[in-house]
Amino acid sequence: xxxxxxxxxxxxxxxGSHGLVNHTGGDNLxxxxxxxxxxxxxxxxxxxxxxxxxxxSRDNLGLITAEKVCHLARELIREAEKSIGFSVRRGxxxxxxxxxxxHAVAELIVEEFFEExxxxxxxxxxxxxxxxxxxxxxxxxxxxxxxxxxxQAIVVHRLAHFFWVRQIPLIPRMMSELIHNSTGIDIHPGAxxxxxxxxxxxxxxxxxxxxxxxxxVKIYQGVTLGALSVKKEAADKKRHPxxxxxxxxxxxxxxxxxxxxxxxxxxxxxxxxLTESVPPGTRIYVRPGDQVISTANG
Numbered sequence: 621x622x623x624x625x626x627x628x629x630x631x632x633x634x635x636g637s638h639g640l641v642n643h644t645g646g647d648n649l650x651x652x653x654x655x656x657x658x659x660x661x662x663x664x665x666x667x668x669x670x671x672x673x674x675x676x677s678r679d680n681l682g683l684i685t686a687e688k689v690c691h692l693a694r695e696l697i698r699e700a701e702k703s704i705g706f707s708v709r710r711g712x713x714x715x716x717x718x719x720x721x722x723h724a725v726a727e728l729i730v731e732e733f734f735e736e737x738x739x740x741x742x743x744x745x746x747x748x749x750x751x752x753x754x755x756x757x758x759x760x761x762x763x764x765x766x767x768x769x770x771x772q773a774i775v776v777h778r779l780a781h782f783f784w785v786r787q788i789p790l791i792p793r794m795m796s797e798l799i800h801n802s803t804g805i806d807i808h809p810g811a812x813x814x815x816x817x818x819x820x821x822x823x824x825x826x827x828x829x830x831x832x833x834x835x836x837v838k839i840y841q842g843v844t845l846g847a848l849s850v851k852k853e854a855a856d857k858k859r860h861p862x863x864x865x866x867x868x869x870x871x872x873x874x875x876x877x878x879x880x881x882x883x884x885x886x887x888x889x890x891x892x893x894l895t896e897s898v899p900p901g902t903r904i905y906v907r908p909g910d911q912v913i914s915t916a917n918g
Contacts, residue, residue, distance in 0.1 A: 649703075649706055649790065650699040650700075650702050650790050650794060651699065652798075654699050655794045655795060655798065657695070658692060658695050658696055658699065659776060659779070659795060659798060661691070661692045661695075662779060664688060665685060665688050665689060665692070665737070666737070666775065667765055668684075670762070670765050689734060693730055693734060696726075696733070697723070697726045697730045698726075699791060700726035700729060700783075700788060701723050701725075701726040703788050703791050704722040704726055704788065704789075706789060706790060707787070708722060729783075729788065732786075733782055740778050740779065740782070743778055743815055744774070744778060746815045746816045747774050747775075747815070747816060747817050748761050748765060749816065750816040750817065750818040750838070751768055751771050751820075752764050754818045769803035769804070769805060769819075769821075769822045769823075770803075770818065770820060770821070771819075772799060772802075772803055773799050773800075773807055773819060773822065773825075774807075774813070774817055774819065776795055776796065776798070776799040777796065777807045777811070780793075780795040780796050780809035781812075783809070784809040792809035793809060795809065796808060803822060803823075804822065804824060805819060805822045805823070805824075806825065806826045807827045808829040808831070810829040811827045811828065811831040811845075812831070812833065813827075813831075813833045814833055815835045816836045816837075817833060817837055818838045819839055819840075820839070820840050820841070821840060821841035822841055823841045824842040824872075825841060825842065825843050826843075827845045827860075828845055828846050828847055828859065828860035829859070830859050830878060831845045831861060831863070832860075832861075832862040833845075833862075833863045834863060834864045834865035835865045835866070836866045837863055837866070837867050837868075837869075838869070839868075839869040840890070841871050841872075842871045842872035842873075843869050843870075843872070843873050843874075844873075844874045844875070845860055845863065845875050846860060846874065846875070847859035847860055847876060847877070848876045848877040848878075848895060857878060859878045860876075860878060861876065861877060861878070861882065862881045863875075864881065864883055864884040864885075864886075864900070865884045866885045867882050867883075867885065867886050867887070867888070868886075868888070870887075870888060870892075871890045871891075872890055872891045873890060873891065873893075873894070874893045874894070875894045875895075876893075876894070876895050877895050879897070880894060880896060880897050881897040881898075882894075882897070882898055882902075883898055883899045883900030883902060885900050886898055886899075886901060886903065886904070887903045887904070887905075888905075889903070889904060889905025889906055890905075890906070892905065898914070899916055901916060902914060902915065902916045903915045903916075
């Protein structure tokens with residue numbers, strides 16, 4: 621026990637020397653478990669009847685939805701208040717609230733979030749249809765909702781992006797990393813993604829913070845939409861590519877750079893590496909021997 625007591629003393633000393641302590645009380649940070657529970661609850665109200673074990677009917681749907689929304693709103697306000705307080709303490713965002721006065725701001729943002737949920741559901745309906753239409757293996761839209769990791773990652777992204785746009789720190793990143801952990805799909809909450817987006821298979825997909833994706837885009841597993849530079853001083857610049865409407869990007873393609881634009885209607889083949897723009901209607905693919913072939917308007 622003497623060795624164990626020394627270990628405990630050294631551990632406690634490290635709290636003072638290295639920090640990394642989430643103190644209870646006013647300086648507390650959002651809870652990872654709470655955010656996970658909130659995501660689960662949001663999934664239930666976005667897709668009622670698909671996740672929970674209890675039965676739903678037309679008669680009880682309104683009452684159950686009201687109960688769930690009120691519970692989720694309370695939980696989200698608490699976590700958002702912690703997050704906003706963290707931002708105020710760091711001086712990294714102006715929420716016009718003092719150190720102890722962030723509850724009202726959190727409440728307003730969460731109310732706005734639930735007002736936006738019907739619009740998010742409408743966008744997700746288009747994503748679901750894109751997945752069903754784009755994958756011959758999909759036998760029903762219910763199968764997409766219940767089992768497609770790419771669709772699950774898009775659901776969480778559209779929720780997290782709301783909070784990212786409103787400069788809520790920590791929570792959107794926590795949301796994106798929780799779904800990254802379960803699906804292998806890494807979408808930064810800052811990425812702007814248009815309607816009817818489909819990620820097929822999905823494992824290993826990386827979509828960076830300043831990526832802009834248009835409508836009706838389809839990407840496969842292992843695709844990276846990344847940055848040419850990872851220097852800290854470039855953090856406020858557009859570092860990731862723009863993918864215009866109706867583009868398909870096949871597996872393990874890598875597209876880098878904030879000035880890189882993939883023109884509308886283009887097809888990027890598997891294992892292609894791109895650091896420059898291509899015009900609309902371009903087909904780029906790799907032949908055996910690593911020869912890159914580009915066919916414009918083909």
